[in-house]
Amino acid sequence: MLPKLFSFTHFRKNASASPFVSHTFKTKDLKPFRITHFQKKGGSSASSGSFASSTSFTSLGRNPRVTNFEFHVSNFARSAAAHLPHAIIARRAGKSRESELRMTARILDGNAIRDQIFSELSAEIRQLAARGIRPGLAAVLAGDNPASKLYVNSKIAACAKLGLASFLLTPPATITTAELLSLVQELNRRDDVDGILVQVPLPPQVDSKRILDAVDPAKDVDGFHPYNVGHLVAGRPTLVPCTPAGVMEILRRSNIPLEGASAAVLGRSDIVGKPMALLLMHANATVTVCHSKTRDLPGVVRRADLVVAAMGRAGMVTPDYIRPGATVIDVGQIVVTDPAVAERLFANFPERLAKFRAKGSILAGDVHPDVAKVAGAYTPVPGGVGPLTIAMLMSNTVKAARLRRGADAARESGRPAEASAAAEAAIKR
Numbered sequence: 248m249l250p251k252l253f254s255f256t257h258f259r260k261n262a263s264a265s266p267f268v269s270h271t272f273k274t275k276d277l278k279p280f281r282i283t284h285f286q287k288k289g290g291s292s293a294s295s296g297s298f299a300s301s302t303s304f305t306s307l308g309r310n311p312r313v314t315n316f317e318f319h320v321s322n323f324a325r326s327a328a329a330h331l332p333h334a335i336i337a338r339r340a341g342k343s344r345e346s347e348l349r350m351t352a353r354i355l356d357g358n359a360i361r362d363q364i365f366s367e368l369s370a371e372i373r374q375l376a377a378r379g380i381r382p383g384l385a386a387v388l389a390g391d392n393p394a395s396k397l398y399v400n401s402k403i404a405a406c407a408k409l410g411l412a413s414f415l416l417t418p419p420a421t422i423t424t425a426e427l428l429s430l431v432q433e434l435n436r437r438d439d440v441d442g443i444l445v446q447v448p449l450p451p452q453v454d455s456k457r458i459l460d461a462v463d464p465a466k467d468v469d470g471f472h473p474y475n476v477g478h479l480v481a482g483r484p485t486l487v488p489c490t491p492a493g494v495m496e497i498l499r500r501s502n503i504p505l506e507g508a509s510a511a512v513l514g515r516s517d518i519v520g521k522p523m524a525l526l527l528m529h530a531n532a533t534v535t536v537c538h539s540k541t542r543d544l545p546g547v548v549r550r551a552d553l554v555v556a557a558m559g560r561a562g563m564v565t566p567d568y569i570r571p572g573a574t575v576i577d578v579g580q581i582v583v584t585d586p587a588v589a590e591r592l593f594a595n596f597p598e599r600l601a602k603f604r605a606k607g608s609i610l611a612g613d614v615h616p617d618v619a620k621v622a623g624a625y626t627p628v629p630g631g632v633g634p635l636t637i638a639m640l641m642s643n644t645v646k647a648a649r650l651r652r653g654a655d656a657a658r659e660s661g662r663p664a665e666a667s668a669a670a671e672a673a674i675k676r
């Protein structure tokens with residue numbers, strides 16, 4: 248019979264965070280209990296700079312339900328010091344053996360959060376429909392990049408699901424910058440188009456910056472235009488890039504506290520890393536942006552309560568990067584075809600390995616799946632951040648429609664364009 252699982256959720260400690268004393272925890276599910284842990288010299292995780300300790304659990308309840316736990320903890324000092332409430336699923340140690348108690352992260356389910364957002368958007372779309380407004384998204388897919396095709400098709404399918412209008416434009420890979428510019432300008436003029444997305448990467452002969460700068464900022468549902476980037480930097484309401492906006496939705500809807508938290512963003516791309524860092528900073532987190540030149544990357548990341556991995560390198564963030572109990576958001580989406588890489592990533596996940604062997608490829612994130620044993624909460628791949636990127640694109644399209652058409656109505660009625668601050672940010676004057 249499998250040992251019973253106990254869930255220690257939303258615990259808070261009422262003692263100071265010294266690693267070598269007792270802490271008393273209150274839990275939702277269990278009697279208060281005390282954890283005492285003792286450092287052992289020469290811990291097993293020397294390479295990650297952590298220590299090994301043995302820990303004993305003593306139930307403080309009159310009718311003890313938890314007794315005689317012992318488990319091996321790496322970096323427990325950091326875990327105990329963490330101010331964040333973490334979900335810890337601990338396995339009851341029937342025989343008090345170290346290996347029998349594990350920490351397993353709470354899964355932050357992107358599909359469920361996407362569904363929640365879709366249902367909220369549906370209500371808003373119905374309200375707009377009652378006013379005769381049907382938001383429309385134009386997607387420009389230039390060339391034959393298979394991954395881009397897949398992404399854009401998903402975006403168009405999401406429009407159909409929500410009842411938004413969509414327009415798919417597929418110019419050939421040979422299109423010139425001038426031709427693409429005139430296509431974008433045409434979309435800027437069209438009144439039935441509220442959102443424009445030009446899927447990147449564009450074919451190499453096209454000047455991508457000129458194309459993205461040509462998109463009307465009021466229709467820039469990707470949030471890539473310098474006008475919108477500037478507003479984001481300044482902390483003004485604006486159209487925000489979809490993936491980092493989606494990460495913020497995951498964090499907010501999962502009650503992950505950000506104020507005062509230390510956050511490490513891995514990757515400094517214009518699409519994810521930079522806007523992600525700005526959004527977290529605006530949420531009062533203390534943000535470190537890490538990149539390929541960061542010294543002692545594991546050490547830096549290990550100090551973070553929240554890790555957002557967006558480097559595009561399969562399984563690079565291994566458990567030794569993660570402070571126990573930290574929240575880990577995996578933005579990576581990499582199709583792995585190399586059997587050696589698949590073996591490295593999924594050695595402890597035989598079902599996924601079997602899937603890889605059957606199919607010859609598998610989707611992986613930037614975070615090694617074993618991180619689930621150390622983190623407090625994490626987004627899986629697939630099913631984590633991915634669904635939110637599309638949800639936020641839909642959300643931005645509806646927002647752009649609302650703001651653009653609202654502002655137009657104000658102009659038409661002769662009133663000053665008294666759009667809200669959000670509208671001012673999103674429309675081009």
Ligand code: GUN
Pocket residue numbers: 444445446447448469489490518
């Ligand atoms: N290519 C990869 N991600 C994105 C995205 O979010 N928007 C666009 N336009 N292109 C992408």
